[in-house]
Amino acid sequence: MRTVTVVGASLAGLYAARELRAQGFDGRLVIIGDERHRPYDRPPLSKDFLAGRADEAQLALSDAEESTELDAEWHLGVRARGLDARGRTVLLDGGRTISTDGVVIATGACARRLAGDDLAGVHTLRTLDDARALRAELTRGPRRIVVIGGGFIGAETASSCAALGHDVTVVEAAALPLVPQLGPRMAAVCAALHLRGGVALVTGTGVAGLRGSGGGGTSLPAVTGVRLSDGRVLDADVVIVGIGATPNTGWLAGSTLALHDGVLCDDGCATALPQVVAVGDVARVGGTRAEHWTSATEQPRVAVRNLLAGRTVATGRSLPYFWSDQYGARIQFAGRRHDSDTVRIVEGGIEEDGPAEGGFLALYERDGRTTAVLSVDRPRPFTRVRRELARSELLVAPTARL
Amino acid sequence: MIPVCRLEDLPEGESVRVDTTPPVAVFHAEGELYAIDDTCTHQDASLSEGWLEGCLVECPLHAASFDLRTGLPTCLPARRPVRTHRVTVDDGMIHVHLAAEEGTAA
Ligand SMILES: Cc1cc2nc3c(=O)[nH]c(=O)nc-3n(C[C@H](O)[C@H](O)[C@H](O)COP(=O)(O)OP(=O)(O)OC[C@H]3O[C@@H](n4cnc5c(N)ncnc54)[C@H](O)[C@@H]3O)c2cc1C
Numbered sequence: 305m306r307t308v309t310v311v312g313a314s315l316a317g318l319y320a321a322r323e324l325r326a327q328g329f330d331g332r333l334v335i336i337g338d339e340r341h342r343p344y345d346r347p348p349l350s351k352d353f354l355a356g357r358a359d360e361a362q363l364a365l366s367d368a369e370e371s372t373e374l375d376a377e378w379h380l381g382v383r384a385r386g387l388d389a390r391g392r393t394v395l396l397d398g399g400r401t402i403s404t405d406g407v408v409i410a411t412g413a414c415a416r417r418l419a420g421d422d423l424a425g426v427h428t429l430r431t432l433d434d435a436r437a438l439r440a441e442l443t444r445g446p447r448r449i450v451v452i453g454g455g456f457i458g459a460e461t462a463s464s465c466a467a468l469g470h471d472v473t474v475v476e477a478a479a480l481p482l483v484p485q486l487g488p489r490m491a492a493v494c495a496a497l498h499l500r501g502g503v504a505l506v507t508g509t510g511v512a513g514l515r516g517s518g519g520g521g522t523s524l525p526a527v528t529g530v531r532l533s534d535g536r537v538l539d540a541d542v543v544i545v546g547i548g549a550t551p552n553t554g555w556l557a558g559s560t561l562a563l564h565d566g567v568l569c570d571d572g573c574a575t576a577l578p579q580v581v582a583v584g585d586v587a588r589v590g591g592t593r594a595e596h597w598t599s600a601t602e603q604p605r606v607a608v609r610n611l612l613a614g615r616t617v618a619t620g621r622s623l624p625y626f627w628s629d630q631y632g633a634r635i636q637f638a639g640r641r642h643d644s645d646t647v648r649i650v651e652g653g654i655e656e657d658g659p660a661e662g663g664f665l666a667l668y669e670r671d672g673r674t675t676a677v678l679s680v681d682r683p684r685p686f687t688r689v690r691r692e693l694a695r696s697e698l699l700v701a702p703t704a705r706l
Numbered sequence: 707m708i709p710v711c712r713l714e715d716l717p718e719g720e721s722v723r724v725d726t727t728p729p730v731a732v733f734h735a736e737g738e739l740y741a742i743d744d745t746c747t748h749q750d751a752s753l754s755e756g757w758l759e760g761c762l763v764e765c766p767l768h769a770a771s772f773d774l775r776t777g778l779p780t781c782l783p784a785r786r787p788v789r790t791h792r793v794t795v796d797d798g799m800i801h802v803h804l805a806a807e808e809g810t811a812a
């Protein structure tokens with residue numbers, strides 16, 4: 305392979321570029337990213353960056369020294385608009401094309417929006433530009449903030465806003481947030497953190513629409529409230545829409561790749577075209593699409609190996625792992641949980657209003673086996689179980705997955 | 707020189723966090739005592755809560771690994787070393803000598 309093009313210049317794209325060089329690729333390496341910024345880390349955007357505890361320099365994923373080592377051709381602020389049927393030509397906005405022998409798709413995901421959310425004061429939180437805009441708004445004095453969506457990003461954003469002294473309400477359509485991720489019992493424990501942090505949680509009602517006023521000429525009307533489907537209206541100066549992310553596959557519409565909530569890949573991140581692989585939030589690897597930092601950093605190793613081999617010689621569905629920091633608590637989860645699993649607290653405890661002082665460790669179990677682990681502020685025993693889970697998965701994997 | 711704990715209270719394979727500013731982590735690994743800055747150079751996690759394997763400690767948040775002998779990271783996402791500090795045992799008591807105070811920011 306003489307040229308490899310990485311599309312998407314963020315976490316998974318950077319790790320893929322590193323892997324290409326680490327695995328001996330010494331040809332032309334092209335990296336295309338539609339954001340103007342050098343690769344930066346997203347998890348702090350809703351946490352320390354929003355709360356003002358970390359600055360932009362701390363978000364950088366790489367430095368000048370590494371950039372020199374990578375010896376890549378960076379095209380930043382440039383969107384890829386298409387991939388030809390054979391996967392050999394990447395078409396860029398503005399009409400330029402790049403002929404390439406290999407392609408790594410790492411275009412990630414973008415924040416889902418709400419119909420009619422085109423009002424001043426309405427934000428999403430996916431990019432550095434999003435976070436800058438929101439942070440600027442949060443420093444303009446106390447605001448009434450409604451966060452739509454009680455998932456991890458919504459909860460972290462609410463927590464950071466509350467820490468800055470704003471009046472915050474989280475609206476969640478389901479009866480409890482985070483049930484799909486944690487199951488009902490542990491979801492209830494985490495939901496309690498909102499109240500502890502002084503944030504109101506409204507559940508079981510969707511959002512019917514946003515209210516705005518003013519505007520005209522070149523300025524947008526400003527948001528004034530959120531209309532709930534049960535008829536209530538929550539007054540708001542700032543609304544943050546945190547209702548999930550959609551994989552960025554639009555640019556691949558004209559390609560021959562199979563797209564279905566992500567780019568369809570085998571267990572080795574390879575698509576139906578042997579010289580095209582996909583990694584990170586955009587990739588549906590062996591049937592699942594993760595939106596986790598760790599998957600985006602682990603998949604590139606296997607993907608690049610297969611790309612350079614020209615076929616799938618390695619597979620690796622790593623154990624899902626994610627963490628979340630909210631209201632001073634560090635939540636860590638690893639494993640594959642099922643709704644029928646039982647949950648057992650094995651260390652620490654929970655109280656009516658959330659985790660006990662010092663946190664807890666909970667195991668999800670099925671047929672006497674541990675399937676997943678959840679920890680609040682218990683990193684050490686969490687790591688032990690996480691490693692055991694990863695090891696046992698390796699042991700059962702060959703037979704279970706073929 | 708900062709007292710940490712008694713040697714018998716830090717068995718092989720264990721670690722303890724010392725609440726200095728910045729905090730320090732002391733490890734008993736492979737028959738030796740090591741002290742490094744407790745806060746991971748990647749983001750905000752306590753290395754005294756990390757996973758010890760030989761002379762390497764793995765960060766409990768994103769699994770960067772540091773060599774206790776040198777403070778150097780052995781894998782991503784950390785790219786900068788942690789400082790190492792000298793450890794002594796006097797009369798069964800473990801002490802840490804902060805690198806900054808000794809003028810040897812290792
Ligand atoms: C606020 C926030 C907090 C998070 N917190 C956590 C956490 O605590 N724990 C955790 O495990 N995960 C967390 N995540 C998820 C984690 O950040 C993602 O899993 C990770 O960023 C995925 O990396 P990626 O490179 O696949 O995709 P992305 O980071 O989405 O990067 C894709 C890049 O490709 C670019 N791109 C898209 N389309 C094109 C195109 N056509 N042409 C060129 N470039 C394109 C995008 O602009 C973007 O720069 C968080 C995410 C966010 C947004």
Ligand code: FES
Nearest residue numbers: 746748749765768
């Ligand atoms: S905080 Fe230690 S690896 Fe990220």
